[in-house]
Amino acid sequence: MNRSLRPLLATATIFVLAYILAVAQFPGMLSTRVLGNFLTDNAFLGIAAVGMTFVILSGGIDLSVGAVIGFTTVLIAALVMWVGLHPLAAFGIALIVAAAFGAAMGAAIHYLQVPSFIVTLAGMFLARGAASVLSPDSIGIKHEFYTAISKSYILLPGGGRLTVIGMIMLAVFAVGILLAHRTRFGSNVYALGGSESSAALMGVPVARTTVLIYMLSSTLAGLAGVVFSLYTSAGYSLSALGVELDAIAAVVIGGTLLTGGYGLVAGTFIGVMLQGLVQTYIVFDGTLSSWWTKIVIGGLLFMFILLQRLVFTATPRRRKLAWKT
Amino acid sequence: MQATEGVPVLDARGIVKVFGQHTALGGVDFDLRAGEVHALLGENGAGKSTLIKILTGAYQPDGGTVLLDGAPVSFRDPLQAQGYGIGTVYQEVNLLPNRSVAENLFLGRQPTRFGLVRRREIESRARTLLADYGLEIDVRAELSEYSVAVQQIVAIARAVELSGKVLVLDEPTASLDRNEVQRLFDVVRNLKARGLGIIFITHFLDQVFELSDRVTILRNGRKIATQPLAGLSTADVVRMMLGKDVSLDHHVTGIADAARGATRVTFRDLGRTGSVAPITLSVHEGEVVGVAGLLGSGRTEVARLMFGVDAADSGEILVDGAPVTIRNPAQAVAAGFGFCPEDRKIDGIFGDLSVRENIIIALQAKLGWFRALNREDQVELAGRYAEALDIRAANHDMPVKLLSGGNQQKVILARWLALDPNFLILDEPTRGIDVGAHAEIVRTINRLREEGLALFVISSELDEVVAYSNRVVVMRDREMVAELTGAAVAPDSIVQAIAGVPAVEVAQ
Known part of the structure; x- marks a missing residue:
């Protein structure tokens, strides 16, 4: 079996086991209602995590994700409530701003040869700061479009609701999977994560790919901001604090190697769902502090990093030579 | 043909x-x-x-x-x-x-349809392509x-x-x-x-x-x-690679018979699996043992074993008859060894430090940082060795990287000599030095030999090896294949030993 599939399989197994245990304790958790909420409540995290998956696959990191989400919510709120734009136009502007922001970070990383960690850390401060300058206070959004969106959903058998933002997340994952595994861009991302110098010698456009990767991550963070704005009907400069770290956790728990080159977008989906499962369990339990989510995620992360070490430092199994005789 | x-x-x-x-x-x-x-x-x-x-x-x-x-x-x-x-x-x-074998073959030029890579086509083309090379493997792995x-x-x-x-x-x-x-x-x-x-x-x-x-x-x-x-013939090729012109006599003869003192260092079955086959060799006071062999023959590996850069997994080392343990360079220095590595710029010289600092650094390291050499001692020491080795620098406070290759090499030599070593390993001392300065390094080696130092010198310049060696050890395929003494220390017989012509091979 492909080595990169092993951590994913482990994640999937843990998710199923955890879900079975949770259902055994609270049978109510086995319903489309809970599943629908999983998707809705974690939509913004999932969307951001798809972008993060590409960044980590290429061997980089993007710390600006949470700040870009926060900035986007404030920008949308400002455009809708103060300028009076239609939300769809505001969304478009916000996505373009986020994309340009990401492209600038990607260009800095490639052309200035600065580690992505530093560049996106600067990006994080910039975006968070800009959001606070726009409005230090939360801006509530009142618009019939928002009301309409929150009222539209697909009713699942069993009373669950597949909301618009849940559907957006699923669509982003579907597109992300296609992009990673079926396009030249996806191949180039994996190539950069495997060996940047080899990739360059093999004709991978390193500059363009690097810029596109960070542009994709920021654009998806912008889209996560749109979803967050729909989810909370507000724009607040301090929203989505630390979401970049949750996204990194989801990606790693989903089986992507932090050093790049190995991993699957589908794994990130399970990583996000596992985080959602822990939160839901805590809600059902009712006595546990929500901080237990962090502790469980921390434990899982640690376990997965250990697991990856074991899988990838074990001497690669050499296939028997298959010389044609 | x-x-x-x-x-x-x-x-x-x-x-x-x-x-x-x-x-x-x-x-x-x-x-x-x-x-x-x-x-x-x-x-x-x-x-x-x-x-x-x-x-x-x-x-x-x-x-x-x-x-x-x-x-x-x-x-x-x-x-x-x-x-x-x-x-x-x-x-x-x-x-x-x-990435998969197929993707490695087609990265950058994958056939696509509607922007999506046609994986099946890539895989089948990769299979066909590799079949031409006699490979039938799972191209998706x-x-x-x-x-x-x-x-x-x-x-x-x-x-x-x-x-x-x-x-x-x-x-x-x-x-x-x-x-x-x-x-x-x-x-x-x-x-x-x-x-x-x-x-x-x-x-x-x-x-x-x-x-x-x-x-x-x-x-x-x-x-x-x-x-x-x-x-x-192999010998022709080796001669062209190593020797200048065998007729060009270096007029230094008779070194091989020069008097030598007591045994200084003995290496008994020193070896490392996968790197060098066990070697037994003694080096005496006032003796230069030259090492000849082609690139990759294991000559540098021997030097690294002797100095403890790589740990040996067999054999023992005796200094003045007493066994010593050398598993890292610090122990080698303590045993009185010195090592001038092949790549000066990477392993030897601190380019931005001054000539003086480069000379005293090994001595200072040996003394420990609590017994710092004062400035007068440093100046005196640097001056003494610079003079002894004829290091040409405008002053001893200039960065050593500004010196010529030959003078840099002499600075490294001075560094080890300041430790008063009893056994010095030189790996390609004339590498990357202007041809004109080669003779000067050869002279320096000979002078050190006359002063009673035991030296182990690796070189791919045959007439230089001949010019300073009492004995020559020949390496081939990570093994010591010959030890030439007396009249056999001559470019021609070394070439033949390297090329593996049996007649000259003095089995170890």
Whole structure:
């Protein structure tokens, strides 16, 4: 079996086991209602995590994700409530701003040869700061479009609701999977994560790919901001604090190697769902502090990093030579 | 040997490349015909990697022209050279270990439909392609799951697919076993029959003779010869690679019979699995043991074992008759050893520190930082050794990187001499030094010998080895194959020992 599939399989197994245990304790958790909420409540995290998956696959990191989400919510709120734009136009502007922001970070990383960690850390401060300058206070959004969106959903058998933002997340994952595994861009991302110098010698456009990767991550963070704005009907400069770290956790728990080159977008989906499962369990339990989510995620992360070490430092199994005789 | 005459597919004329003050290539000609395997030989620093980098676009030449199919070309980078038809496969396979074999073959030119890569088509094309090379493997598996030999062939297949005129194989066999080498050679012969021009770089002479039609030998940035291999013997090739001109007598004779003192160091069965076969050797006071052998013969590895840079897994070391433990360089220094490594710039010199600081640093390290040498002592010490070794520097506070190569080498020598060592290992002391300064280093070595030091000197310059060695140890295939004494310490007999001519081999 492909080595990169092993951590994913482990994640999937843990998710199923955890879900079975949770259902055994609270049978109510086995319903489309809970599943629908999983998707809705974690939509913004999932969307951001798809972008993060590409960044980590290429061997980089993007710390600006949470700040870009926060900035986007404030920008949308400002455009809708103060300028009076239609939300769809505001969304478009916000996505373009986020994309340009990401492209600038990607260009800095490639052309200035600065580690992505530093560049996106600067990006994080910039975006968070800009959001606070726009409005230090939360801006509530009142618009019939928002009301309409929150009222539209697909009713699942069993009373669950597949909301618009849940559907957006699923669509982003579907597109992300296609992009990673079926396009030249996806191949180039994996190539950069495997060996940047080899990739360059093999004709991978390193500059363009690097810029596109960070542009994709920021654009998806912008889209996560749109979803967050729909989810909370507000724009607040301090929203989505630390979401970049949750996204990194989801990606790693989903089986992507932090050093790049190995991993699957589908794994990130399970990583996000596992985080959602822990939160839901805590809600059902009712006595546990929500901080237990962090502790469980921390434990899982640690376990997965250990697991990856074991899988990838074990001497690669050499296939028997298959010389044609 | 049926290489077609006529316009060479690749023709480099008068190639010059200068790094700083060092001329890496001084007007080298090289031509490659279609359908031939052309071996490029030379020791470290001979300029073969510089030449290859120019031919494949990694470097731009400072002079001379490169003609491809008779038309002048210049390459911005290896990618462009690839587009012109020149593909390169390195010893370290430059592919993606984390991707499938098929993707490694087609990365950058995958067929797509509606923007989506057509995976099935890539896989079937990869299978067909590799079948031509005698490989039937699962092309969907990760490249890293296969042996280096398979990865090499995948790399060759990719290079030939993309380029198709010239294939450069840079040390492709270094990490292959015998069977794999034969597989690789079959592939190369096939490509040769298809009319590719192949440049083959290796340090295994038997492989050169087995595979190549012609050979070009470089030494010190100059071309020594381009000849058909038919009619050449191994000894001829070794002589061209190492010796200057055997007739050029270095007028230092009789060293071999010079008086020597008591045994200083004894290495008994010193070896390291996979690196050097066990070696037994004694070095006496006032004696220089020279080490000859080709690149990759294990000569540097022996020095690293002796100095504890690599830990030996067999044997023992006796200093003045008493056993010592040397498992790291600090223990070697404590035992009175000194080591001037092959690559001065990387392993020896602290370029930004002054001449004085470079000289006192090893002594200071030995004393420990709590017994700092005061400035007067430092100046006195540096001055004494600079004078003794004739180090030419405007003053001793200037950065050592501004000195010439020969003077840098003498600074490193001074550093070890300041420790008052009883055994000194020199690895290629004249490497990268202007030819004119070689004689001075040789004189210095001889003076140290006369003063009673025991020295172990590795060199690929035969007449220099002869000029200072009492005895010469010959390395081949990571094994000590001969120990030459007395009249046998002469370039000719060393060449024959390296080439493995049995008559001269004095079995150890």
